[in-house]
Structure formats: structure tokens, C-alpha cells
Amino acid sequence: MRLPESFALRMQDLLKEEWRELLQAWQGEPYQGLRVNTLKISAPELKKRVSFRLEPIPWVEEGYYYPSGERPAKHPYYQAGLYYLQEPSAMAPVACLDIKPGEKVLDLCAAPGGKSTQIAAKLQGQGLLVTNDNNAERVKALVWNMEHWGATNAVVTNETPERLARVFSSYFDKILVDAPCSGEGMFRKDPRAIKSWENYSVENCALLQKDILELAASMLSPGGRLLYSTCTFSPEENEGVIADFLAKRPDFKIAPLPLTHGWAQGRPEWVNDAAGLVKEARRLWPHRVKGEGHFLALLEKDSTELLSKPLSPVHYREEKNLEPLYAFMEENLTHPLAGPFLLQGQYVYRIPQGLPVMQGLKVVRPGWFIGVLKNKRFEPSQALAMGLYKNDVQRTLSFSLGDEEVERYLKGETLLVDGEKGWTLVCLEEFPLGWGKQTGEYLKNYYPPGWRLLE
Numbered sequence: 044m045r046l047p048e049s050f051a052l053r054m055q056d057l058l059k060e061e062w063r064e065l066l067q068a069w070q071g072e073p074y075q076g077l078r079v080n081t082l083k084i085s086a087p088e089l090k091k092r093v094s095f096r097l098e099p100i101p102w103v104e105e106g107y108y109y110p111s112g113e114r115p116a117k118h119p120y121y122q123a124g125l126y127y128l129q130e131p132s133a134m135a136p137v138a139c140l141d142i143k144p145g146e147k148v149l150d151l152c153a154a155p156g157g158k159s160t161q162i163a164a165k166l167q168g169q170g171l172l173v174t175n176d177n178n179a180e181r182v183k184a185l186v187w188n189m190e191h192w193g194a195t196n197a198v199v200t201n202e203t204p205e206r207l208a209r210v211f212s213s214y215f216d217k218i219l220v221d222a223p224c225s226g227e228g229m230f231r232k233d234p235r236a237i238k239s240w241e242n243y244s245v246e247n248c249a250l251l252q253k254d255i256l257e258l259a260a261s262m263l264s265p266g267g268r269l270l271y272s273t274c275t276f277s278p279e280e281n282e283g284v285i286a287d288f289l290a291k292r293p294d295f296k297i298a299p300l301p302l303t304h305g306w307a308q309g310r311p312e313w314v315n316d317a318a319g320l321v322k323e324a325r326r327l328w329p330h331r332v333k334g335e336g337h338f339l340a341l342l343e344k345d346s347t348e349l350l351s352k353p354l355s356p357v358h359y360r361e362e363k364n365l366e367p368l369y370a371f372m373e374e375n376l377t378h379p380l381a382g383p384f385l386l387q388g389q390y391v392y393r394i395p396q397g398l399p400v401m402q403g404l405k406v407v408r409p410g411w412f413i414g415v416l417k418n419k420r421f422e423p424s425q426a427l428a429m430g431l432y433k434n435d436v437q438r439t440l441s442f443s444l445g446d447e448e449v450e451r452y453l454k455g456e457t458l459l460v461d462g463e464k465g466w467t468l469v470c471l472e473e474f475p476l477g478w479g480k481q482t483g484e485y486l487k488n489y490y491p492p493g494w495r496l497l498e
């Protein structure tokens with residue numbers, strides 16, 4: 044690994060004798076992590092079912108290391124959305140935010156969605172997740188990951204923090220700011236990070252981070268908690284941003300985070316934080332933990348601030364046009380989904396309970412995308428299949444791990460199986476993969492082209 048010279052000199056100066064340890068740690072292979080989708084399966088149950096070795100990541104109950112020779116993205120359980128592949132230290136921020144089912148959570152810089160999938164699992168389908176990224180291209184991956192994960196209460200937006208803050212004043216119980224950063228923690232894992240570090244200055248990143256954090260803070264409800272994280276080491280983007288924020292916002296305090304698992308304290312002396320407040324932040328160093336490194340700071344807003352006027356929820360009208368959806372649910376589900384439903388053009392969504400009006404915002408998914416109205420018929424979406432459980436659907440077709448039909452289905456092939464006519468949920472064991480339509484003699488494949496395995 045050829046480090047940028049100015050980075051190496053700077054870190055050597057800051058870390059002193061520890062710099063050697065960091066260089067030494069970087070000689071090894073990057074650690075690979077997998078986080079279990081607890082919307083679908085418990086972590087111990089998944090561990091039992093896979094053939095490769097999983098070793099617990101100490102700071103995330105549902106996170107494991109897997110050996111570098113394994114390819115879990117090629118396993119059909121991955122297609123079934125049973126886990127997300129994520130760098131182990133990147134699992135720490137959400138673990139520190141202590142999210143409870145029913146809370147209103149914002150993930151402000153969310154694409155491609157690793158941490159949002161973790162938040163969705165913590166919410167267990169209750170409450171609201173607004174997951175946002177300002178980059179329209181990256182939002183596509185965010186949408187895919189949320190749908191693949193089976194999130195049913197997520198709203199995906201493609202907005203700037205300024206515009207979001209105009210709508211969501213003092214609204215969220217928890218906010219994650221996983222800030223865009225100079226990415227020094229990615230140097231080993233992704234050599235392109237070195238190139239992009241040379242193009243983005245640490246100072247510019249810090250200015251952007253300060254703006255984003257300030258706007259995020261205005262969206263937090265009184266008593267709410269905000270987790271600021273980066274995957275970089277520079278003091279300016281970490282302790283510097285937090286010290287600057289705390290100096291400007293006496294209504295916030297920094298909350299302590301665990302000092303276990305090899306996590307280290309923040310370094311006030313690197314940013315002239317005389318009060319030493321940023322000590323309560325945490326640094327995950329590659330020479331202290333099995334991970335690429337992260338910075339974490341947990342901020343808590345005073346509970347004395349007056350709540351701003353509550354946002355009015357989206358008004359739900361029973362839509363006549365939705366009759367095909369009701370007919371579909373009657374014919375194919377074991378119990379109808381509870382609304383509210385929203386029809387936008389042909390697209391039908393189930394919106395999270397109490398969702399506020401998001402006037403003027405670029406909303407890419409106003410909720411769970413459940414299907415399309417076509418010629419007065421309802422066609423279920425892939426996202427519906429991924430968010431349902433096998434016992435929610437009347438006709439199902441289950442394959443075992445190793446059945447060749449699994450791969451054929453995932454490649455988009457028609458399956459020669461007979462069965463009762465109608466929409467059928469195709470599953471791997473008890474986990475939905477997608478839809479098929481049974482004709483009586485064969486199953487027409489509705490696995491979406493963009494999701495299919497290539498030859």
C-alpha cells in the first residue's frame with residue numbers, strides 16, 4: 044500500500060510510536076464482516092445454517108467475521124436477504140445509537156445503505172426510518188438495499204440536509220450522520236480511496252461535515268440522540284467537528300460510549316479542546332481492533348427545548364382505485380396488509396403510520412413499494428415479496444439449499460412445477476426470494492431482470 048506522503052507524515056507526528064503499530068496492522072488482510080438480518084432470522088440460527096466459519100464481532104450482537112476465502116455474496120442466503128456484507132467497524136455507529144422499535148430515525152448520509160439496513164432491523168418494522176442521500180446515483184443502491192433487506196417502514200429521499208431540515212424541525216428521536224469524509228480508513232480495503240484522498244482536502248471535508256451536523260442537529264427532537272461517525276482518522280474531521288459543534292451548541296452534550304473491545308478515547312489534544320469533552324468520542328484503530336477503523340461521537344440534545352409544532356401526518360383517504368390491491372390481498376395473502384396505502388401514478392406504497400407530509404421534497408420511496416396497478420389488476424412487487432413472511436402468503440413454493448431450482452429461479456428461468464394456479468411466493472426454506480405465477484403446469488418467473496444471477 045503506497046500511502047500519500049503528507050498523510051503518513053501527519054499521522055506519524057500525531058500517533059508517535061503507535062504509528063508503527065498502525066503500519067504493522069495494515070500489513071495484514073482487511074477483515075470481512077457479515078451482519079445478520081434479524082427481520083428474517085436470528086444471528087445464532089443463521090450461524091447454525093451456514094457452512095462457513097463465523098466468528099462474533101464483539102461490538103455487534105448480530106455481526107460476524109467470515110474467513111477471507113469465503114464468498115458469502117454468492118450464497119443463496121444472500122439473495123434471500125439474510126445478511127449484509129459490511130466492514131466490521133462500520134457496524135459500530137448504529138450499535139451505539141440504541142435504536143428501539145417504534146422510534147423515528149433519520150439516516151442523513153445513507154447510501155448505499157449498510158447502516159440503514161442495520162437501523163431497519165433494530166426498528167423491527169415499527170416506527171419510521173427516513174433514509175437519505177443527496178447523490179441521485181447512489182440513492183439507487185440505497186433503494187435496492189432497503190428492498191432486498193425487506194424493510195417495510197423506510198422512506199427514501201434524495202435531498203440536501205438544508206431542504207430536509209425545513210420540513211423535519213425537531214422531529215427525529217435518533218439521527219445518524221455517517222458523514223462524507225476523506226476515507227483514510229478505506230486505504231487498505233480500497234486503493235481507490237488513496238486516489239480520492241488526494242483529490243479531497245481534509246479541510247474541505249471538515250467544512251462540509253460541520254454544515255451537515257448543524258442541520259442534522261436541528262432535526263433532532265428534545266432529548267434525542269445523534270451519532271456522528273466517519274471512516275477517517277484526521278482530527279479535523281473528527282474531534283475538530285465535534286469540539287466546534289459543542290462550542291456552538293450548549294443545548295447539546297457529548298454522551299459517553301463504551302471503552303471496551305479495544306476502542307480508544309477521542310483525542311482532545313489534537314484539536315485544542317481544552318475542556319477535553321471530545322475524550323468521550325471513540326476511535327476504532329486498525330491496530331487496536333479487528334476492523335478498518337472508525338470515529339464515533341454520540342451527541343444528546345437537551346430535553347428542555349420546546350418541541351416545534353408537530354408535523355401533520357399524511358391524510359389517508361380510502362382510495363377507490365385500490366380495489367385491485369384489496370382483491371389481490373384477499374386472493375393471495377393469509378391476512379390483508381394494514382394500510383395506509385398511497386397510490387402515485389400506477390405505483391402502490393404502504394406508508395409508515397403517522398408519516399408527515401413531506402411537501403416539496405424529492406421522495407424516491409414514500410414507504411414500502413408493494414406493487415403496480417396494471418389494467419385494473421394489481422401486480423405485486425419484488426419489494427413486497429422481500430418484506431413478507433412465508434406464512435403471509437397462501438400459495439408458496441419452497442426449495443431447500445442445494446436444490447437446482449433455486450439457481451434456475453434466480454436466473455429468471457421458467458420452472459416446470461405444477462401447483463394451484465395463481466401468484467406464488469418462491470422461497471428458499473422459509474425465506475422469500477420472489478414471485479412466480481403458477482399456470483397449473485409451470486411457474487412463470489417474476490424475479491426482476493435487474494436482480495437475476497448472470498450465467
Ligand SMILES: C[S@@+](CC[C@H](N)C(=O)[O-])C[C@H]1O[C@@H](n2cnc3c(N)ncnc32)[C@H](O)[C@@H]1O
Pocket residue numbers: 133151152153154155156157158159175176177178181202203204221222223224255
Ligand atoms: C460514508 S458515505 C455513507 C455510507 C452509508 N452510511 C453506509 O453505511 O452505507 C457518505 C455518503 O454521504 C453522501 N453525502 C455527501 N454529501 C452529502 C450531503 N451534503 N448531504 C447528504 N449526503 C451527502 C455521499 O453521497 C455518501 O453516500
